[in-house]
Amino acid sequence: MKGRHVLVVEDELLILLEIEDTLSNLGAEVVGPASHVDAALHLATEASLDAAILDVNIKGGNTFAVADVLAERGIPFVFCTGYSAWVIEERHRDRPRLTKPYTAKELERQVLHLLPGLSR
Incomplete structure (x- = not known):
């Protein structure tokens, strides 16, 4: 659990704080966060x-x-968006997706799916 690093790419402060809190509660460490594409690509x-x-x-x-x-x-990830599935480019449509607004519990379930072995 300790030492699991999760990149967070989000530019809305309130959502970012919720993500950071959820990851912290799970024992994961936040990488970033990145709020701009260039920074996200670098990380x-x-x-x-x-x-x-x-x-x-x-x-x-x-x-x-x-x-x-x-x-x-080979790094698992989840998309978060308020848009429908059609906004996801074809090559990534099979990836997990959280629809905004999502709950902390939904985010937690998705993170646990991405990182087996994490627990509350």
Whole structure:
């Protein structure tokens, strides 16, 4: 549990705080957070990661390039968006998705799915 690193890509402060609180309660460590595509790409490429939580639309565009890097590295991730599934690019439509607004419990379930072995 300790030492599990989760990249958080989110540009809305209240949502970010909820994500950080949920990850902390699970014993995971937040990498980032990144609120801009360039920073997210850098972390996705360079950081030691076990999983990621990606808001689809952030400052600088969307996070599909970040998702590409994570997929290439074999790092599981979940998309978070207020939009319907159609907004997710075809190559990533099979990835897990949380629909905003989501509850802390829904986020927790998704993180536990991404990182087996974590527990409350």
